[in-house]
């Protein structure tokens with residue numbers, strides 16, 4: 233194990249994966265983020281592509297899931313995945329949904345966040361620049377994942393996920409642990425004025441501290457900081473940022489911007505290994 237940015241880097245059976253220290257300390261959980269390495273896909277998808285429907289062969293994507301799950305300690309039959317579309321809909325899932333989106337077709341659309349309090353239901357979140365968020369409530373043994381691209385960040389999906397966990401599991405935001413996985417960093421996320429205006433219209437971002445004007449009609453936005461602000465406003469106190477930029481590490485990670493969209497997809501997985509009795 234070694235340190236990569238603020239993340240822990242592991243390799244098993246030649247499959248690398250990344251973890252967050254604060255989540256690793258929660259012994260009732262398992263979690264891991266994939267990289268672009270250690271899979272069987274070829275060409276623009278080489279080699280660990282975990283995105284179905286990107287043009288890669290399904291049998292390769294499935295084999296990649298098998299390898300990633302086996303390395304990181306998950307069972308492929310427990311995975312639950314959805315088609316993420318930059319919305320803020322959160323869905324509660326359970327053991328009856330295991331396999332959905334991986335071994336069977338994705339049964340839902342427009343779902344960008346999943347929550348559960350059942351053991352062995354492994355929640356998947358995708359990204360290749362967009363911010364993958366992990367949520368863990370150690371009091372109620374409940375978890376969530378959410379996909380926050382810039383649109384989801386502006387729409388406050390991080391806070392919507394907290395609210396869903398409060399409603400479904402009695403979670404208290406102050407107890408929550410939230411992790412920010414590999415995604416495009418403030419170093420590389422450059423946007424034009426229309427996007428800046430959308431950020432400035434959100435009260436949490438109105439002071440402009442999560443963005444930097446480059447003076448050439450471009451701004452850099454810090455999605456890690458922006459999501460942190462949204463979470464803090466929702467009452468979350470414990471937030472761990474992986475600080476690992478996808479665009480800066482094309483050797484290790486998929487980046488939509490670095491590849492011009494010709495790429496595979498990464499997945500973060502979070503599951504409860506021990507439900508609260």
Ligand SMILES: [Zn+2]
Pocket residue numbers: 416417418419420421477478479480
């Ligand atoms: Zn970067």
